[in-house]
Amino acid sequence: MQNKKRLLHLPLVMLSYGILASVSCNKASKDPSPVVKKPVEQAANASHPWKGKTGLMIAAVEANDHYFANVLCYKDTAGKFMFDMAFPFSANINIDRRSMLPDPATPGKTISNTNYGKAYIQYNAQHVAMMKPGGVFDKVKAAGMPVGLSILGNWDEAGWDNFKTLADATAFAGIVAKEVREKGFKAILADDEYSLHASGTHPSSYVMVMSEIKRLLPDIFLCYYQYGAGAVPYTKPDGTTVKMGDIADAIICPYYPQYPEAGYLTTYGFQKNKWFATAKENAYSTDYAQKAKADGIGGMFFFDVRGRSSSPSVYRPFAQRLKNMMLADPSGCLYEREFSGVNDEVR
16 A cells, blocks of 8 residues: 655744845846856766665654664664664745844844745654753764755645745855755755645746755755656756756655656656665565665665664564675663653763
8 A cells, every 4th residue: 555644843833043144146148047146066077975775665654753772773683783874854944924033133023034925844843842952863873874964845835846036046055055064964865745835836846956956965865756847857057958857866766665667767856776666664665775786776765764663573584685694682672652842862
């Protein structure tokens, strides 16, 4: 049986980290998307440590009520982590409706929000608590586990498919880059599943904004959750046309369990070593592990990773078949309780 992941975050519970980006545009541009004054880019030859690797195991943990640090408990007998990276699920892409913001230069005063009405990143209360200094987020990073930023649509028109111009896409890419640099994220997961449709959007919005993110963060592991109009190629201002697979490092199946199909190459442009099959603890097929290794695909993406007593038995065959890894007994490490606020403190 295939299952889609369930929605986690609703607009009423969202809190903001107050992230802004400002751009200037050239209205005389021949392209309907204005030329923008772009943020400083990283070195063009930068790359991530997973480039060209296969057999990866990626975890996503519902940060609202599942303990994120459980990903550290899954190790082999030599202490090597089973998961190659982990995403707390999920931050959101939403419309910024704050007209005024605190003035960073003058305590007690406010300034106009130049990003008002545009897309920005929001975290709910559980995410904010998890990322406090010395908290669970820092614990996972300090242990050496690469942590990613997942960004999910959230029932308004600030979706990955909904950018109207290159200027808007660049502004949001700048917001993403700021978050990555400040918080130390090593990967990004783009997911448009719950965004609302907007009118007048750029037909290549999804690929356009992903292209801008990769331009600003060439060393990021950029993941595309196969949902939304990511199949529409984007023609850059210099005339170069790119597909999603030319930009992103991974394409992830949208159902659980699901194995990638040929269209991931022909439609999206992803080579096999960027394909990721999916599983979750109540919907998985261990046959995918052997097939993934034989086919040379990128690996497996595990949604809703938990710390239950039954959890290790789910992951053990995947670790063995994909990585030739013997999973050690994690029972003394796992935190099994599941409740809202479980990531408020290190346990």
